[in-house]
Amino acid sequence: MSAALRIGVTGLGTVGGGVVKLLGQQADILEQRCGCRLELVAVSALEHDPDLDLSAPRWFDDALALTADPEIDVVVELIGGAEGIAKAVAESAIANGKSLVTANKALIARHGLALAQAAETAGVQLCFEAAVAGGIPILKALKEGLAGNRLSRVYGILNGTCNYILTEMQESGRSFAGVLQEAQALGYAEADPSFDIDGVDAAHKLAILTSVAFGCPVDLDALHVEGIREITAIDIAYAAEFGYAIKLLAIAELTERGIEQRVHPCLVARNAPIAHVDGVFNAVVAEGDFIDQAIFEGHGAGRGPTASAVVSDLVDIARGIRVPSFGLPVAALQEQPLAAMLDHVCEYYVRLMVLDQPGVMAEIAAILRDESVSIESVVQRGRAPDEVVPVIIITHDAGEAAIRRVLDQFSQLEVVVEPPCLIRIETL
């Protein structure tokens, strides 16, 4: 390697702009810390902030041409998207013998394994610290800091948009729709928010986290994914009354039945550390046989934190740190049995919107009894004959298959006027 690590950045949106800014602003300390300069020599983008100082790097209209430039050591891919130009840039950079740094979780969740294999073959690095939990150096922590542990569970709040919405709902008592609208106005949620609020973004991150934590290949299709659209102010209020907060958690767990990977809203006890992670913050909890538990919290998105993560990968490369992309060489990643979601067992929170009529409770109780689902408590506050009221049921441990049959039957009751809302109670 020359006295400088020569960097080409493709994509100059929020994160790309942040990386350019960071490399300029911290050039002196980065050189001290790495023992060589981190030099931005080339950029390529469709558009960029006009305030960005791009006087030094060469400009490429064609991102693929940038990846072929022999004067570049590392390509940074910040274009986004699992396919198309982002994937082509990644593949081409590696094929041209350059290390690749990316913040692209969709790309890594879909094609990370093939890219890591290609990088190993080419003898270059593939790094994606920024793809999971933004500014929190969680992949490095799992691969290096906690390398002496067998991990049993890794879970966290991986989507700041959802956490912001749930926190605001909790603090203000407002509706999902109202808070979402506000989040969009504030730039915390996209115009089309489905990628975040349906759990897809968290799923991409969890798939990567699972592979790194358990040494298995990334398998996005193995995940059970639910979002937060169904959560109402009523649920938030009842959860609080029972001593819980509602969080969208992403959970990877080694069970006797294999690995569970699931993203869904959870009731978490108010005294669990993760219950206090509010607003746009992310957090990851790692549980292992020697550390017991370690918790990592910070900004999961945004220009500065994501740029910090991208640059930490560049620093590793400049320092000659070589750790396999997923913690193990691709050939050593082992397929593990997948635990079927239908076999999952936990306590459940169920909300039914029912017509307040005599006999409703008996019908509900009979369905639960027939499916052998044991009731911990049932609450129906107040009386409002013939009006719609919420009935909240907390179950003891029950199987997912049974509770789904229960919900189907609830849905068919004439007195139940909305689809039931099911939230799992997570023991943390």
Place this chain on the structure above:
Amino acid sequence: MSAALRIGVTGLGTVGGGVVKLLGQQADILEQRCGCRLELVAVSALEHDPDLDLSAPRWFDDALALTADPEIDVVVELIGGAEGIAKAVAESAIANGKSLVTANKALIARHGLALAQAAETAGVQLCFEAAVAGGIPILKALKEGLAGNRLSRVYGILNGTCNYILTEMQESGRSFAGVLQEAQALGYAEADPSFDIDGVDAAHKLAILTSVAFGCPVDLDALHVEGIREITAIDIAYAAEFGYAIKLLAIAELTERGIEQRVHPCLVARNAPIAHVDGVFNAVVAEGDFIDQAIFEGHGAGRGPTASAVVSDLVDIARGIRVPSFGLPVAALQEQPLAAMLDHVCEYYVRLMVLDQPGVMAEIAAILRDESVSIESVVQRGRAPDEVVPVIIITHDAGEAAIRRVLDQFSQLEVVVEPPCLIRIETL
């Protein structure tokens, strides 16, 4: 390097025993993760748990002889103490061209700089992840994960014994002495607890953390250190009433006046993330220009977590990861101006035990006025003529020099029957 990293462990107490157990129990995954075996080839100790399986490694009665063995690549020092045999083992290992891994915060706080210089000269590694915050990989996070940031403040709960005592006092309303006794019975506090409760242990860790965070030489003598002996149940109760928890914090901060390094009890707002770090848990908060804030939480001591940290250093060495001990080469560490504690400015909590007599408040108020210390609130609950009652004063921002003059004058008042208790209010 051979196909195995050959390890010699000196000291087989709690942590040493944990390291031996970990290396045995996780041999398979460590080999996978490092691409070579981590082989325990030699041990030396004065005594050890008879249950420890020591059938494989060679035994050395003399730890110094172990450090000279040509069949060893890395020496692990887990003897403890800043001087004597621990220091001799560290120096000898490095002089013999072996990397050194240690969990010894006193050694590193006192002699880390000289040892790092010696290691650089010898071309070997000096690693001490376990010396700060046990199982939390905080040094790696600061040196590598957050390497793109200029940090402005790093603070945390670095002593689990103090945090356990303060948490128990808060939850039970009991006295310091009572809870300390219980902590000793449970093994959370030593028979002679002064090292922990006087803040010395936290000071050692903070001195190391400061160097890594700000790129300056370790300077243990630059720290202002106070312990928790003076905290009473009254203080815990009033703090809670005002919306605060009391925590022993270790704080390193870049100010306009230079670097502040201080360990002392603090009032922290109940909604600050660190206020929820309870019991024996440790936590470190890092604030930087790109990440904003990242929080790391976990077990700061104990066999498993400390062994996990020691082995993470061994994994780094086995993988060929070479990062300077303090984040920068010793020659690049820069002396920075030290901010004098007397120039520190903050809000203060002051508790006076006074005889309930007419005119007391006027005397107190006059002293504060004469030192230009502005009062935010004064509370004296209830009346008990001629008995001793607590008076709690919360000040606005004031200088340390002024508040100390105030306390001196308070002490001289006839109605003040105990030394005043001063706790700083930390803005987090």
